[in-house]
Amino acid sequence: MKRILLSALVPALIGLNGCSDSQNPASTATDQTQTAPSNFDEVYAAIDADKIEAPLKTLASDAFEGRLPTTEGEKKTLDFLVSSFKAAGFEPGNKGSFLQQVDLMEITANPDMQMTIGSNTFRYKEDMVASSKREQNKVSLNESELVFVGYGVNAPEYDWNDYEGLDVKGKTVVILVNDPGFENPDGDKFQGKTMTYYGRWSYKYEEASRQGAAGALIVHETAPASYPWSVVANSWSGPQYGLVSNDAGASRVAVEGWLTRDAASKVFADAGLDYAEQKAKALKGPYHQALDLSASVTVNNTFKKSKSYNVIATLPGSEEPDEHVIYTAHWDHLGKDDSLKGDNIYNGAHDNATGAAASLVMAEAFSKLSPRPARSVSFLVVTAEEQGLLGSKYYADHPVIAIENTVANINMDAMNVLGKTKDVAVVGQGKSELEDYLKVAAERQGRYLTGEERPEAGSYYRSDHFSFAKQGVPALYAEGGAEPYDETTAKYRKRMNVIVTGCYHQVCDEFRDDWDLSGIAQDTQLLFDVGAQVANTDKWPQWREQSEFQRAQ
Numbered sequence: 001m002k003r004i005l006l007s008a009l010v011p012a013l014i015g016l017n018g019c020s021d022s023q024n025p026a027s028t029a030t031d032q033t034q035t036a037p038s039n040f041d042e043v044y045a046a047i048d049a050d051k052i053e054a055p056l057k058t059l060a061s062d063a064f065e066g067r068l069p070t071t072e073g074e075k076k077t078l079d080f081l082v083s084s085f086k087a088a089g090f091e092p093g094n095k096g097s098f099l100q101q102v103d104l105m106e107i108t109a110n111p112d113m114q115m116t117i118g119s120n121t122f123r124y125k126e127d128m129v130a131s132s133k134r135e136q137n138k139v140s141l142n143e144s145e146l147v148f149v150g151y152g153v154n155a156p157e158y159d160w161n162d163y164e165g166l167d168v169k170g171k172t173v174v175i176l177v178n179d180p181g182f183e184n185p186d187g188d189k190f191q192g193k194t195m196t197y198y199g200r201w202s203y204k205y206e207e208a209s210r211q212g213a214a215g216a217l218i219v220h221e222t223a224p225a226s227y228p229w230s231v232v233a234n235s236w237s238g239p240q241y242g243l244v245s246n247d248a249g250a251s252r253v254a255v256e257g258w259l260t261r262d263a264a265s266k267v268f269a270d271a272g273l274d275y276a277e278q279k280a281k282a283l284k285g286p287y288h289q290a291l292d293l294s295a296s297v298t299v300n301n302t303f304k305k306s307k308s309y310n311v312i313a314t315l316p317g318s319e320e321p322d323e324h325v326i327y328t329a330h331w332d333h334l335g336k337d338d339s340l341k342g343d344n345i346y347n348g349a350h351d352n353a354t355g356a357a358a359s360l361v362m363a364e365a366f367s368k369l370s371p372r373p374a375r376s377v378s379f380l381v382v383t384a385e386e387q388g389l390l391g392s393k394y395y396a397d398h399p400v401i402a403i404e405n406t407v408a409n410i411n412m413d414a415m416n417v418l419g420k421t422k423d424v425a426v427v428g429q430g431k432s433e434l435e436d437y438l439k440v441a442a443e444r445q446g447r448y449l450t451g452e453e454r455p456e457a458g459s460y461y462r463s464d465h466f467s468f469a470k471q472g473v474p475a476l477y478a479e480g481g482a483e484p485y486d487e488t489t490a491k492y493r494k495r496m497n498v499i500v501t502g503c504y505h506q507v508c509d510e511f512r513d514d515w516d517l518s519g520i521a522q523d524t525q526l527l528f529d530v531g532a533q534v535a536n537t538d539k540w541p542q543w544r545e546q547s548e549f550q551r552a553q
Contacts, residue, residue, distance in 0.1 A: 036536060037369040047365055047525045049517035055084065056357035056520075059331070060349035060511040067348060068335025069241060069308040069383050070106060077331050078309055081381055084360045085313035089367035093312030093378050094400045100310040102383055102394045103244040105135065107303040111237060115257070115297040117146065118270040122263050128217075129236040130257035132299045134249035139301065141215045141255050143294040144172040146267070150282030151176045152204045152216070155196075158189050162286050163211050172215035172255070172295045174264070175204050176282060178224035182456050184283050195458030199224075202388055205256050215255040215295065219264040226457035231505045232258050234346075238337065241387035243394055244305060255299060267293065308332075308383040310391050312400055315366050317376040317535065324376045324401045325535045326473075327362065327527070328392060328464040329355030329412045330385030334505060349511040350500060355412035356381055358524045365528055373535035375407060382464055385413075392464035396471050408434055408534050408541050409475040410527055411465035416480030416519035418496055419489035423450045423481030424526065428460030431547040432474040434530065441529035445522065453482050472551040474541045476530065480519045492516055 037043070058064070058080060065073035082098045092098045109131045115122045122128045132139040150162040152175035160180070179199035181190030190196050197203055201218055208216035222228050236258060242249070259267070261275075268275040271291040281287050311331065317323065333348025347353075359379045366377050378401060382391030399406070424442045426435055429451040439449055452459060460466065465475035484490035496515070503509040534541065543550050 037371060037373075037532070039368070039370050040532065043365050043368045044525055044528065046368075047361055047521055047528060049521045051361045051364075052357050052517055052520050052524065055080075055360045056349065056353050056517070057511050059353035059356055060347045062345050062347065064347075066335040066346040067331060067333045067353075068239070069104065069332050069387075070306040071335060073335060074308060074332070074383070078311060081311045081331060081356065081360070082313075085311070085363055085379065088313075088360065088363040090313035090315050090363055090379070093314040093380075098311055098313055100312055100395065100398075100400055102308045102310055102391055104241045104306050104308050104384060104390065105133075105244050105249075105303060106239050106241055106306050107132065107135075107301050108239045109237075110300040110302075113297060113299060115295065117267050117295045118293040120263070120266050120270060122259070125233040125237055127263040128257055128259050129233060130255050130297050130299055131236060131240050132249070132255055132301060133240075133242050133252040134254060135303055137301055137303075138298065139254050140298040141172055141295050143296055144170070144214050146271075146291040146293045146295050147171050147173050148268075148278060148282075148289045148291055149173045149175055150287040151178070151180055151198070152207055153179060153198045154207055154211075155190075155198055160189060160286050162282075162288055163207075164286055166288050168208070169212035170214050172217060173208050173211075173213045174259070174267070174291070175208070175216060175218050176224075176279060177201070177218055177221055178456065178458075180283055182224045183279075194455035195461070197458075197461050199458050200461050205253060209252045213253050215257070216253045217257045217259050217295070219261060220258050221261050224456070226454060227504065229260055234334065234505050235386065238335075241384050241390060243390055255297060257297075267291070308391070310383055310395055311381040312378060313363065314376055314378040315363070315372065317374050318372040319374040320538075321376050322405050323407050324378045324405060325408050325410070325531050326378045326380055326401065326406055326468070327359060327410050327412065327531060328380045328382060328468070329359045330383070330391065330464055331356045331381045332383050332386055332391070334386060337507075340507065343507045346505070346507055347510045350417055350509050351414040351504065352385070352412075353511070354415035354417065354520055358412050358415055358520060358527075362524055362528050362531075366532070369532065373532060374538075375535040377531060377535055385464055389464055389467055392467035396467040403471050403473060406468070406473045409465050409468040409473050410434070410531055411463055411475065411477045412527065413463040413477070414479075416523055417500060417515045417517065418480065418493045418519055419516040420485035420518045420522050421447070421480040422483040422485055423448055424523075425450055425452045425479050425481040427452045427477040427479070430544055431460070431549070432476065432543050433541040434474050434476040434534070437530045437533045437541070438476060438478055438526070440533065441526050444529060445526060447526075450481050469549050472549055474543055474551070478523075478527070480523050489516070
């Protein structure tokens, strides 16, 4: 049954209500009108760790050079993904092609830079990082007046505007990471420890740009950022990518950067202020404070336009081929760093060769279902996620499958290498009725649903499903939880979790022979089950009333 939906949808930060139950065509996960596959149990059981290990090892191998977009590593990755989808019996998803071209702007800042603020000189990657999205060979802040703008948030629905009454045109703003709810979880603003979109670094640069600032510097702190300074230093240095823009980046602040907490403390001290005291004031309500200092830095860029590619493969539905359930994962990682001695390849085994490998195993499973799912099932394996969800953002802005025909999105990113779990962690729990289908699939495995372990990390806004959510498509992101399946798994998990956490965006994120892949297999079965349910019902999952998104009738 086809429902025609409006495509005028709003981003997360506006906070609209979802559809009422009377409007809702999908009240339960089990009201299926199509014939269920007769061989589902057999196909489901065949999804195992051995099948996942082979493509995972290939994608994470040194031969793929860290899978950086526009490199030889991308070509090898695309060839492998396309040949694997073909072998699984999937068809090209983009008018006869498995590829969707994504036009990127690659900008590389010369690392030979330093930043001066007042009497302080800060070193690149040690104290600060700076870059620019503008298509200019040389971008500078020259004695740019510095203003502290608290959390840099303009949120009408929370009655919070750190920029109110402030003119920052031509100035450089200093911004706290995350949003006020993190440090004040018992307050009545924002969502406590659960990060909102206002806490994301991408939002802070966008808002500073809308305010007309010349530069924007985010103060890094490990707990509210949810990752250490090394992640910032590695991720914001080297080639930086953005989508090609019509204005050559002129609408962005000239310089986007980060300061370590120690560097920020020195800046505030130089201004005669205490960083901790200023942060405490920023927590109480909208706040800004002139620092009576100026910042200077020159970013020398080399830039070039390049082409990268999303991979899209489709298994046409047997009854409603125009309606699609779309799975997403990203194939890219950080490439390699020739300045490093010894191991210099960011293999990205966990992030996200796991999700890409699971996509291939799941595609093979869908192709073996009999009868074929009523709706089409498509896999979108995107580029440039590590550069700000660029591949999925491009797809959402230029959809191959019309948004109004996209029934649901199911995302896979950095899957569970810590062994089987009794629980399923739902990232952004409570957002959509896809969780009803997930509950059915979890109960099949004897598992239960729980919230994510660290909602303050804002993970719902940090992976590719978010690009679909902003377009109003119900999007699910779920993964293995925190309760180990048994005592043996608990001991393994305690040891391995330290390694996995420490290797995020580091060269040590490599495939390990001692990984327990049973957790990935368990979650691959789980999400396969969810997609099969949605693909075989004529219902359309909807957003919950309290979610930030809705799909208009």
